[in-house]
Amino acid sequence: MAETGTRKQLEADMSDLKRMVLRLGMMSGDALSRAVRALEKGDASPARAVIDGDDELDDLTERIGEGCMAFTARHQPLGQDLRTVVSIIHIATDLERVGDYGVNISRTVLGLEDRPLLKPLIDIPRMAELLLEMLNRALVAFDVGDAETARKLFIMDEQIDALEKQVLRELITMVLERTERLEQAFMLLNVARTLERAGDHLTNIAERVVYMYTGKMARASDYKTPRGRQ
Amino acid sequence: MFAVNSETEANPTPGGATPETSRAQIETRDLHLHYGPVHVLKGISFDISRHTVTALIGPSGCGKSSYIRCLNRMNDFIGGTRVEGQILIEGADICGPGVDVIDLRRRVGMVFQKPNPFPMSVYDNVAYGPRLFGEKNRDVLDGIVRKSLEAAALWDEVRDRLPASGTGLSGGQQQRLCIARAIATAPDILLMDEPTSALDPMSTARIEELVRDLRRSFTVVIVTHNMQQAARIADRTAFFLLGELVEYDDTLKIFTSPDDKRTEDYITGRFG
Numbered sequence: 001m002a003e004t005g006t007r008k009q010l011e012a013d014m015s016d017l018k019r020m021v022l023r024l025g026m027m028s029g030d031a032l033s034r035a036v037r038a039l040e041k042g043d044a045s046p047a048r049a050v051i052d053g054d055d056e057l058d059d060l061t062e063r064i065g066e067g068c069m070a071f072t073a074r075h076q077p078l079g080q081d082l083r084t085v086v087s088i089i090h091i092a093t094d095l096e097r098v099g100d101y102g103v104n105i106s107r108t109v110l111g112l113e114d115r116p117l118l119k120p121l122i123d124i125p126r127m128a129e130l131l132l133e134m135l136n137r138a139l140v141a142f143d144v145g146d147a148e149t150a151r152k153l154f155i156m157d158e159q160i161d162a163l164e165k166q167v168l169r170e171l172i173t174m175v176l177e178r179t180e181r182l183e184q185a186f187m188l189l190n191v192a193r194t195l196e197r198a199g200d201h202l203t204n205i206a207e208r209v210v211y212m213y214t215g216k217m218a219r220a221s222d223y224k225t226p227r228g229r230q
Numbered sequence: 231m232f233a234v235n236s237e238t239e240a241n242p243t244p245g246g247a248t249p250e251t252s253r254a255q256i257e258t259r260d261l262h263l264h265y266g267p268v269h270v271l272k273g274i275s276f277d278i279s280r281h282t283v284t285a286l287i288g289p290s291g292c293g294k295s296s297y298i299r300c301l302n303r304m305n306d307f308i309g310g311t312r313v314e315g316q317i318l319i320e321g322a323d324i325c326g327p328g329v330d331v332i333d334l335r336r337r338v339g340m341v342f343q344k345p346n347p348f349p350m351s352v353y354d355n356v357a358y359g360p361r362l363f364g365e366k367n368r369d370v371l372d373g374i375v376r377k378s379l380e381a382a383a384l385w386d387e388v389r390d391r392l393p394a395s396g397t398g399l400s401g402g403q404q405q406r407l408c409i410a411r412a413i414a415t416a417p418d419i420l421l422m423d424e425p426t427s428a429l430d431p432m433s434t435a436r437i438e439e440l441v442r443d444l445r446r447s448f449t450v451v452i453v454t455h456n457m458q459q460a461a462r463i464a465d466r467t468a469f470f471l472l473g474e475l476v477e478y479d480d481t482l483k484i485f486t487s488p489d490d491k492r493t494e495d496y497i498t499g500r501f502g
Contacts, residue, residue: 006499007498007499007500010498010499076458077498078457078461078485078486078497078498079485079486079487079488079493079494079497079498080487080494080498081498082485082486083486083487214487215486215487215488216487
């Protein structure tokens with residue numbers, strides 16, 4: 001069955017939208033990882049760059065939203081095309097939020113004002129590394145239509161949650177030893193909480209990708225280890 | 231896949247009355263239709279519930295219009311037609327030789343692609359059917375004409391010009407007049423064969439709104455090439471291809487995540 005000209009135009013427009021989403025994903029991931037590295041090294045200048053770059057991220061998100069509206073008006077999509085364009089709107093919002101978290105962490109870095117950290121960071125950079133791995137996989141799954149890879153993100157998010165708990169435990173111990181550590185402990189805990197939320201947004205993206213390509217709603221909670229068995 | 235749409239899913243009838251039986255109103259069982267040597271419908275089986283709107287979609291020549299023409303035996307007019315299988319309406323087979331076809335067509339009304347009012351007054355267009363079935367009382371006819379025109383959302387526009395010719399109305403009004411004419415014989419089922427394809431967007435919107443309202447009193451089966459229209463007005467949608475019923479499901483399911491790849495390919499414009 002030969003494809004029509006309209007279909008070719010639709011696919012070209014869809015491909016443009018997807019490229020914008022991939023670019024947004026890379027920018028968000030970059031913001032997050034640069035922010036965490038700035039925290040690790042106590043370096044204010046990359047943190048400032050992340051904050052300055054946020055407008056570009058917001059603009060791109062807005063352009064994706066407009067692109068989705070134009071696409072819908074032009075093609076009146078149905079089936080997988082409809083699922084994809086609606087998913088793109090959600091995915092772009094999730095990605096933008098991940099970028100915002102990079103900005104939040106960068107502000108924390110600036111708030112430290114060159115004071116040394118309580119201790120060298122271990123688990124927070126691991127969380128960031130794992131998040132980047134999740135993000136990359138999510139983007140690949142989104143691009144090539146791999147629902148199976150997307151589902152694997154659900155398990156990775158569990159590791160993020162476990163690391164956040166680990167950070168909490170460690171910080172509580174440190175504060176109990178010396179209460180003057182409280183302020184910075186709160187701050188670091190906030191960073192860990194922010195990264196944990198970023199994991200939730202990436203999980204949302206994975207759920208969307210599964211829906212886009214299979215038409216079935218996937219819930220991350222269906223794949224996670226039941227509580228008490230971790 | 232071809233599950234019976236349960237009555238609980240269907241819209242309640244006015245006043246909340248429940249349908250008499252839980253049986254589907256139109257049951258099609260392994261229906262085959264041949265026009266001479268051409269095998270037009272190939273084993274169609276599905277059920278249509280009372281007071282629902284069912285859209286039939288598919289590329290030209292897929293058999294959807296041929297199918298609805300089976301529902302009121304319009305195919306009888308075409309020579310060399312052969313029907314096998316069964317269509318049960320309210321449990322009674324309508325394909326057999328002993329069927330009162332005139333009564334069947336009263337119970338199963340039809341609206342066509344192009345508005346085709348009779349060359350007579352608005353009033354006489356609507357009164358035509360009831361008169362044919364023996365109604366002579368002027369008061370009764372007045373009542374039927376008014377009720378039918380009201381149900382077709384045309385009364386307010388033509389109440390002062392009932393004696394004027396039906397063919398003088400606008401295209402959208404003519405189509406609503408044809409709907410009023412179909413309703414006037416108090417059918418149970420309304421068949422519509424692309425009823426808006428010859429109309430402008432405003433008239434189309436009025437007809438679509440009307441179809442949704444008509445569902446309270448009638449079962450509507452509508453053939454449409456416009457998938458957005460099907461998505462807007464139909465409870466269930468059937469996708470026909472090359473004389474086969476490929477998929478029949480809730481409209482939302484058909485247009486967001488159909489089970490069959492051929493349905494997906496059709497609704498996303500990969501063919502057709």
